[in-house]
Amino acid sequence: MFEDNLPKTSLSELGEFGLIDHLTRFVKTHQPTTHKGIGDDAAVINHEKEQSVITTDMLIEGVHFDLAYTPLKHLGYKAVMVNLSDVYAMNAQASQITVSIAVSNRFPVEALEELYAGITLACDTYKVDLIGGDTTSSRSGLVISITAIGQVQTDKVTYRSGAKPNDLLVVTGDLGAAFMGLKVLERENEVFKVNPNAQPDLEPYAYLVERQLKPEARKDIPQLLEALKVKPTSMIDISDGLSSEIIHLCRNAKVGANLFEEKIPLDPAVISVCEEFNIDSTTIALSGGEDYELLFTIDQNDYDKIKGNPNLTVIGHMTEEKEGMHLITRANQKIPIKARGWNSFEDANDKE
Ligand SMILES: [Mg+2]
Numbered sequence: 001m002f003e004d005n006l007p008k009t010s011l012s013e014l015g016e017f018g019l020i021d022h023l024t025r026f027v028k029t030h031q032p033t034t035h036k037g038i039g040d041d042a043a044v045i046n047h048e049k050e051q052s053v054i055t056t057d058m059l060i061e062g063v064h065f066d067l068a069y070t071p072l073k074h075l076g077y078k079a080v081m082v083n084l085s086d087v088y089a090m091n092a093q094a095s096q097i098t099v100s101i102a103v104s105n106r107f108p109v110e111a112l113e114e115l116y117a118g119i120t121l122a123c124d125t126y127k128v129d130l131i132g133g134d135t136t137s138s139r140s141g142l143v144i145s146i147t148a149i150g151q152v153q154t155d156k157v158t159y160r161s162g163a164k165p166n167d168l169l170v171v172t173g174d175l176g177a178a179f180m181g182l183k184v185l186e187r188e189n190e191v192f193k194v195n196p197n198a199q200p201d202l203e204p205y206a207y208l209v210e211r212q213l214k215p216e217a218r219k220d221i222p223q224l225l226e227a228l229k230v231k232p233t234s235m236i237d238i239s240d241g242l243s244s245e246i247i248h249l250c251r252n253a254k255v256g257a258n259l260f261e262e263k264i265p266l267d268p269a270v271i272s273v274c275e276e277f278n279i280d281s282t283t284i285a286l287s288g289g290e291d292y293e294l295l296f297t298i299d300q301n302d303y304d305k306i307k308g309n310p311n312l313t314v315i316g317h318m319t320e321e322k323e324g325m326h327l328i329t330r331a332n333q334k335i336p337i338k339a340r341g342w343n344s345f346e347d348a349n350d351k352e
Pocket of ligand 1: 058086087089236237238
């Protein structure tokens with residue numbers, strides 16, 4: 001989304017090295033582990049006794065984002081969040097990122113400055129250092145690839161595979177808002193195409209749109225769990241929707257699960273917009289995706305430590321594998337959980 005009143009400096013005026021210097025001129029470092037950041041052939045990180053976690057994610061214009069309703073600053077911020085969320089899902093803290101972009105010459109320098117403003121804001125807010133990357137040209141759209149690096153004490157690292165029968169299934173925050181924010185933005189974009197003078201009133205949907213355009217990764221949760229002295233037995237972030245993440249935890253640990261519909265945390269804004277769109281809110285929580293909350297399992301003995309915490313909701317428990325994976329509805333019906341999350345090969349929406 002380019003503001004028409006922005007000056008438009010062509011990328012060729014700066015050249016690749018000039019562009020990197022220009023875009024990273026405000027980059028500061030926050031982490032003692034960043035030994036050498038931008039400016040050499042490679043960055044140097046000093047991790048000493050902790051384990052490193054590394055994750056990478058690629059976002060492609062027209063597949064993962066639409067610039068018709070995604071401001072570039074938000075896109076930069078969100079691209080960082082998607083990666084940090086995966087680091088926190090390992091019970092780790094993120095410390096560095098690298099950012100690579102491929103861009104066509106239809107983007108002026110000022111557009112990339114907006115993108116980097118979002119990336120830099122995310123880095124400063126989450127105390128993560130941008131330590132390198134690459135820029136290259138693309139024939140058509142914009143591609144952003146980010147790699148995030150984090151650290152975790154060896155005995156705290158949490159995988160997808162550790163759940164046991166009778167463990168409690170816990171989720172952070174609330175679910176479904178990001179997907180309904182996308183539905184609202186898509187609807188307003190269709191209205192705009194028909195009538196460019198229509199002014200969208202997004203105020204009633206502010207929370208939903210914010211959750212879609214400017215999600216926040218749960219940096220606080222590994223810290224909270226440490227303070228509560230709880231080590232999850234398994235953990236994953238919710239990028240594709242609750243049902244596919246539950247399936248990941250079950251398959252990796254060879255267990256089953258019972259999920260209670262009445263326990264799924266929904267914001268009142270999600271409930272009301274689902275009524276407006278005539279969509280079932282449980283379906284949205286199960287398969288909407290992009291909430292970037294954390295889903296984890298804990299030993300039942302740890303229940304008292306998390307009980308009543310406003311960030312955490314127990315939504316079910318794990319079972320023996322042979323019992324399968326089920327949603328227990330409000331009407332006490334038992335429905336098998338199926339992966340209905342976005343599938344990159346089905347509808348080109350890879351949100352791992
Ligand atoms: Mg993930």
